[in-house]
Amino acid sequence: MDLYSLLNGIMIGSEMLPLAMLILFALQKKSISKRWVFLTASAFVGGTYELTLELYPEGFDDYWYYIFTVFETASIIYFFSSYSSKWISFALLGVILIFTLLLFSNISKETNMYRFGWVCLMQLAITLVCIFQWGRDRFQNLLFPSLFDDPDFFANIGLVIYLAVCSFYYLLYPYMIQFPNDNMLFYWIILPAAISAYGIFLSIGSWKQQQA
Amino acid sequence: MDHTRHILNLYYWIGFSVILLVVFLIFYISHFYYKTLFNKQKNLQHHMMDEVLKSRESEQVRIARDLHDGVLGDLAAIRFSLNLFKSQLNPAQQEFMIQTEEQLQKITQEIRGLCHDLVPPILETVGLVKTLQTVLEEKAQRTGKKIELEINYVPQLSAIDELHILRLVQEWLANHFQHNRSNTFHVHFAPAEAGHWKIVLTDNGEVFNWKQLMQESQGLGWKNLQARVMILQGTVEQKEVTSGNEIEIIIPVRS
Numbered sequence: 001m002d003l004y005s006l007l008n009g010i011m012i013g014s015e016m017l018p019l020a021m022l023i024l025f026a027l028q029k030k031s032i033s034k035r036w037v038f039l040t041a042s043a044f045v046g047g048t049y050e051l052t053l054e055l056y057p058e059g060f061d062d063y064w065y066y067i068f069t070v071f072e073t074a075s076i077i078y079f080f081s082s083y084s085s086k087w088i089s090f091a092l093l094g095v096i097l098i099f100t101l102l103l104f105s106n107i108s109k110e111t112n113m114y115r116f117g118w119v120c121l122m123q124l125a126i127t128l129v130c131i132f133q134w135g136r137d138r139f140q141n142l143l144f145p146s147l148f149d150d151p152d153f154f155a156n157i158g159l160v161i162y163l164a165v166c167s168f169y170y171l172l173y174p175y176m177i178q179f180p181n182d183n184m185l186f187y188w189i190i191l192p193a194a195i196s197a198y199g200i201f202l203s204i205g206s207w208k209q210q211q212a
Numbered sequence: 213m214d215h216t217r218h219i220l221n222l223y224y225w226i227g228f229s230v231i232l233l234v235v236f237l238i239f240y241i242s243h244f245y246y247k248t249l250f251n252k253q254k255n256l257q258h259h260m261m262d263e264v265l266k267s268r269e270s271e272q273v274r275i276a277r278d279l280h281d282g283v284l285g286d287l288a289a290i291r292f293s294l295n296l297f298k299s300q301l302n303p304a305q306q307e308f309m310i311q312t313e314e315q316l317q318k319i320t321q322e323i324r325g326l327c328h329d330l331v332p333p334i335l336e337t338v339g340l341v342k343t344l345q346t347v348l349e350e351k352a353q354r355t356g357k358k359i360e361l362e363i364n365y366v367p368q369l370s371a372i373d374e375l376h377i378l379r380l381v382q383e384w385l386a387n388h389f390q391h392n393r394s395n396t397f398h399v400h401f402a403p404a405e406a407g408h409w410k411i412v413l414t415d416n417g418e419v420f421n422w423k424q425l426m427q428e429s430q431g432l433g434w435k436n437l438q439a440r441v442m443i444l445q446g447t448v449e450q451k452e453v454t455s456g457n458e459i460e461i462i463i464p465v466r467s
Contacts, residue, residue, distance in 0.1 A: 135242065138246065142249065144250075145247075146250070147242065147246045148243065161232065161235050164235060165228065168228065172224060176220070176224075179220075
């Protein structure tokens with residue numbers, strides 16, 4: 001097995017793990033939060049997409065990515081909806097939808113990775129706004145003795161790492177492809193690292209949320 | 213070309229490391245700040261609860277003193293008057309008078325027991341263990357229930373902490389007498405993990421869920437018990453047992 005397949009395998013596995021854990025807890029009749037199901041489901045869909053792309057590379061085009069991005073953003077907004085009013089959630093969802101549609105209305109293969117970086121940055125901005133709302137709620141109510149007892153805390157760390165690294169990677173993509181002879185694995189490695197970290201943090205959060 | 217590539221590589225990895233560092237730093241600082249805030253809030257709550265319980269104790273002392281000096285004195289005077297009057301009555305009336313006197317005696321005993329519950333008169337002089345033995349024996353006699361006390365370890369406690377422990381056991385028993393239909397109780401003081409000791413409270417009554425009870429109970433009894441545990445900086449754990457309930461209160465040993 002080469003390094004690429006190994007990293008890809010770890011990345012896909014860690015994306016699928018959180019939802020698998022929640023299903024296991026549900027089968028054990030433990031209480032599962034709906035918003036956690038949606039967030040872990042979006043990670044699972046991401047993992048499934050990567051896996052399918054790996055097995056049937058010709059079967060999918062980049063449009064699937066854009067649909068996934070909208071679904072992922074919606075699940076992030078839904079995840080934080082209990083901390084902000086519905087209007088803010090809808091407004092944020094609307095912004096990302098419009099933003100995505102505008103960006104990909106005329107896709108050219110050369111620039112879409114770079115544009116995707118801007119979408120990730122937009123997602124990161126939305127997530128940071130949501131995390132700010134979450135933080136305000138937590139610091140006002142002091143529900144848990146420590147933030148390490150709060151499952152959402154782990155989801156937040158995972159989300160920020162994942163989205164920040166994705167934005168960074170895709171925004172720098174045009175500069176990377178200026179060196180076509182270089183091994184792209186050298187640059188790409190941060191992506192599976194961030195996605196795996198996201199999956200692992202979601203798994204810790206899933207574990208904590210059935211205990212909380 | 214090579215130079216540009218090297219610069220790109222350098223900035224790429226520095227950028228990636230900075231992202232990770234900043235994210236972890238921000239979340240770590242939030243965690244640290246949250247913990248400080250939480251502890252501050254908890255200490256404030258402890259302080260407030262301590263004040264509330266202290267003022268309640270002093271109010272209990274006042275009520276006990278009023279009962280002892282006022283009501284008990286009045287009852288003694290009534291009994292004395294009845295005794296004087298008894299010799300002038302016919303046998304049937306005397307029989308009625310004896311019954312009345314017995315009722316008065318019962319009321320006097322109940323009020324005296326209440327005074328002892330409100331203010332344990334011997335805690336300061338004989339200490340927690342002897343006081344607990346006396347209080348529990350008295351309680352067992354009065355209620356006809358089986359109450360066992362097993363002491364393996366008690367650390368050096370301040371006067372106020374001794375009072376909290378005594379009250380805690382009394383409140384646990386009182387709650388059970390009211391709601392739980394238990395007839396056997398076991399109070400066990402034992403050492404726990406390093407720097408801690410524990411009070412294990414066992415009963416054979418209806419099974420309850422401690423956490424649920426704390427959330428749903430409208431009564432003050434369980435909440436008072438929880439408040440005293442908080443003041444002692446302890447934690448409550450419910451153990452799984454085959455019948456009845458076992459509550460373990462772990463308390464840090466305060467130097």
